Amino acid sequence: MSHARVLGIGLAALAAAAVAYAQTEVTPIPDAAPVETAPLEPAAPEAPATWGDPQNGQALAATCAACHGVDGNSQLDMYPRIAGQSEIYIADQIARFKSGERSDGMAAIMKPFADMLSAQDARDVGAWFATQTSGAGVADDTVIASGPYEGMRFYEVGEQLYRSGDPARGIPACMACHGPAGTGNPGPAYPHVGGQHASYTQQRLEIFRNGTGAERDNDLFQIMANIASRLTEEEIGALASYMEGLHPAADDLVAAAAPVPAAAPTAPVTPDADPVAEPSTVESPADGVPADGAAAPDADASGEAAPPEAGEPAEDAPAEADAGTAELG
Numbered sequence: 001m002s003h004a005r006v007l008g009i010g011l012a013a014l015a016a017a018a019v020a021y022a023q024t025e026v027t028p029i030p031d032a033a034p035v036e037t038a039p040l041e042p043a044a045p046e047a048p049a050t051w052g053d054p055q056n057g058q059a060l061a062a063t064c065a066a067c068h069g070v071d072g073n074s075q076l077d078m079y080p081r082i083a084g085q086s087e088i089y090i091a092d093q094i095a096r097f098k099s100g101e102r103s104d105g106m107a108a109i110m111k112p113f114a115d116m117l118s119a120q121d122a123r124d125v126g127a128w129f130a131t132q133t134s135g136a137g138v139a140d141d142t143v144i145a146s147g148p149y150e151g152m153r154f155y156e157v158g159e160q161l162y163r164s165g166d167p168a169r170g171i172p173a174c175m176a177c178h179g180p181a182g183t184g185n186p187g188p189a190y191p192h193v194g195g196q197h198a199s200y201t202q203q204r205l206e207i208f209r210n211g212t213g214a215e216r217d218n219d220l221f222q223i224m225a226n227i228a229s230r231l232t233e234e235e236i237g238a239l240a241s242y243m244e245g246l247h248p249a250a251d252d253l254v255a256a257a258a259p260v261p262a263a264a265p266t267a268p269v270t271p272d273a274d275p276v277a278e279p280s281t282v283e284s285p286a287d288g289v290p291a292d293g294a295a296a297p298d299a300d301a302s303g304e305a306a307p308p309e310a311g312e313p314a315e316d317a318p319a320e321a322d323a324g325t326a327e328l329g
């Protein structure tokens with residue numbers, strides 16, 4: 001308990017530091033920026049982590065809010081959405097930032113915050129963000145003027161690859177691993193990719209394609225490095241745009257947002273939650289429909305889901321407490 005309180009104070013200070021950082025440091029670090037922390041010596045062995053505790057994770061998440069948003073739906077493109085991302089994937093990536101294995105892109109911004117987390121903290125904070133609902137953006141439907149995809153809408157190029165791949169070029173359907181609506185597969189740590197900011201997705205795909213970074217030996221990294229090496233720049237852009245608009249069908253989001261606030265599912269995610277089921281949902285026509293404008297504003301994250309509760313006490317009794325405390329000061 002007292003440990004928790006001490007931690008709380010420390011976190012508040014960190015969160016404040018993160019806010020200050022997020023607000024001053026608006027420009028992304030250029031690719032060539034020297035990473036001052038040279039390859040670290042192997043991290044000291046930590047106590048093995050067990051299933052994350054989302055409640056403890058919620059406290060830790062205050063530190064992440066300045067960049068990733070309170071619920072993991074960052075408002076700025078340069079910070080990836082981590083809402084709805086799986087616990088295992090989050091914990092794994094945090095371990096890689098810490099070890100220096102993931103050092104490309106904007107990893108230098110993330111590293112100090114990863115360094116502060118134990119392996120168990122990483123599981124806890126991952127468990128918390130896993131309970132949050134990811135928002136989505138809008139896919140680009142500009143018609144392509146020339147080149148191999150002339151006449152198609154930009155996102156359609158991505159949609160086609162995402163759903164069917166290109167067997168002739170050895171490109172598998174992204175959907176096979178990341179799911180028709182981009183929700184990923186927590187068991188093997190295939191990440192949630194739906195609704196992600198396109199610029200971040202594009203950067204990640206370029207990193208995979210170039211095989212840059214220190215991760216070349218990593219099995220999971222290698223899966224994507226192989227696939228991305230077959231993609232053209234145009235295809236990467238189109239995939240990133242399609243995936244930004246990708247989200248579960250609106251009905252699902254409403255259902256997910258309304259009844260269960262965050263309290264219910266503290267039970268650990270079972271890694272074997274029917275891993276193979278997803279690709280078979282392919283027929284469901286509603287899946288993976290890109291948000292072409294109209295659908296987007298729905299449950300689009302960042303607190304939109306809250307109003308129903310706040311508005312509820314509307315009956316009769318409301319005025320008293322509300323007027324007193326709210327007073328708009």
Ligand code: HEC
Pocket residue numbers: 018021022060061063064065066067068078079080081082089090091093094104105106107108109110113114117125126191
């Ligand atoms: C100062 C801003 C900042 C803060 C605070 C911050 N992050 Fe990050 N985070 C980033 C940036 C930037 C990236 C993208 C790094 C890259 O380009 O690879 C990132 C990436 C990540 C990723 C990888 C996402 C993916 O899809 O692969 C995870 C997971 C993550 N952060 C978790 C956290 C957690 C948990 C916290 C709080 C303990 C946190 N971050 C605090 C800036 C921040």
Ligand code: HEC
Pocket residue numbers: 080161162171172173174175176177178189190191192193201204205218220221222223224227239
């Ligand atoms: C065989 C399974 C598999 C297939 C097929 C696959 N991926 Fe992945 N994807 C992965 C894994 C595993 C990772 C995590 C890589 C890592 O941890 O370094 C990943 C990571 C990613 C990421 C980074 C997510 C993040 O948050 O940083 C993106 C973007 C992505 N994949 C897009 C795609 C696209 C686009 C396709 C289709 C062209 C595709 N993937 C096909 C397994 C797959």
